[in-house]
Amino acid sequence: MNGVFFVSNFSAQHLLINKPLIQQMIDLANMTPNDTVLEIGAGQGAITLPLAAKASHVLAIENDPEYARKLASKLQYYSNIRIKQIDFLQMSLPKEPFCVVANIPYSITTPILAKLLGEPKTVKLKRAVLLIEKGAAKRFTATPIIDPRTLAWRMWYEIRLIRSVSPSHFSPPPRVDSAVVIISRKMEPVVPPHYQERFLAFAVYSLRYLKLPFDESMAGVFTPPQLARLTRTLKIDRSQPVCCLSEQQWGELFLAMIRHVQPHRWPKLPKHRSRKSK
Numbered sequence: 216m217n218g219v220f221f222v223s224n225f226s227a228q229h230l231l232i233n234k235p236l237i238q239q240m241i242d243l244a245n246m247t248p249n250d251t252v253l254e255i256g257a258g259q260g261a262i263t264l265p266l267a268a269k270a271s272h273v274l275a276i277e278n279d280p281e282y283a284r285k286l287a288s289k290l291q292y293y294s295n296i297r298i299k300q301i302d303f304l305q306m307s308l309p310k311e312p313f314c315v316v317a318n319i320p321y322s323i324t325t326p327i328l329a330k331l332l333g334e335p336k337t338v339k340l341k342r343a344v345l346l347i348e349k350g351a352a353k354r355f356t357a358t359p360i361i362d363p364r365t366l367a368w369r370m371w372y373e374i375r376l377i378r379s380v381s382p383s384h385f386s387p388p389p390r391v392d393s394a395v396v397i398i399s400r401k402m403e404p405v406v407p408p409h410y411q412e413r414f415l416a417f418a419v420y421s422l423r424y425l426k427l428p429f430d431e432s433m434a435g436v437f438t439p440p441q442l443a444r445l446t447r448t449l450k451i452d453r454s455q456p457v458c459c460l461s462e463q464q465w466g467e468l469f470l471a472m473i474r475h476v477q478p479h480r481w482p483k484l485p486k487h488r489s490r491k492s493k
């Protein structure tokens with residue numbers, strides 16, 4: 216097959232074997248020559264080496280010692296790749312702004328996204344191009360947004376499904392379809408990033424019953440006159456299910472709460488979801 220190469224694979228990971236797809240992912244990252252790029256799960260370097268031709272620094276993360284060793288043996292001509300043999304979920308992220316290009320381990324997709332997107336004030340992710348399971352890609356990009364955490368991520372990052380990828384692009388082929396997603400930091404988010412944890416609390420509370428009409432869902436936060444005003448100014452049908460709000464409407468509702476509602480009425484994050492409780 217055109218553009219397809221074969222690799223040995225001792226860990227039975229789904230390694231990418233389609234060079235045009237790898238090139239497309241790198242092009243989609245829209246890197247500038249000074250960008251630091253993180254690759255999560257570098258494997259034997261199918262993405263790492265072409266990535267190094269475009270980025271000024273590549274930080275290749277791989278927790279399998281055998282893969283990390285094999286990748287290291289290929290690097291004599293590359294001075295801009297650093298391999299870190301570590302569990303991505305345990306490592307500290309770069310302090311400077313960074314991009315990510317990766318065919319990630321699907322089994323930890325949500326923890327990876329939570330680490331990249333869950334703390335927009337401190338984590339300096341600019342853009343990510345990720346290959347993930349197609350079902351997950353659809354969930355993270357769906358409208359209406361029914362999951363509070365996805366809603367919180369999408370207040371600060373745009374998540375787009377770019378294309379489907381069939382199992383034949385991997386060796387060995389996975390049982391599921393995959394998809395390329397692009398995640399880009401919003402330049403002018405409606406809600407400032409330092410409100411991340413408060414916004415998540417608001418989202419968890421508001422989306423506790425997805426089909427509850429808007430005004431019933433918000434009755435514990437806003438007074439009836441405040442709700443009347445908000446439905447008018449934000450053009451919300453008060454009987455619509457709360458999950459049908461747009462990202463803009465969610466952002467403006469949250470800011471209205473911060474500005475006009477007494478703090479004791481602001482929803483709190485349940486203990487098990489609070490960062491401080493971890």
Ligand SMILES: C[S@@+](CC[C@H](N)C(=O)[O-])C[C@H]1O[C@@H](n2cnc3c(N)ncnc32)[C@H](O)[C@@H]1O
Nearest residue numbers: 230231256257258261277278279302303318320
């Ligand atoms: C789907 S493979 C992709 C490999 C390579 N990038 C490619 O596309 O051919 C995922 C890689 O992530 C690595 N991996 C799995 N869990 C990891 C973790 N927690 N931290 C870092 N790497 C991990 C696996 O060893 C594997 O090499």
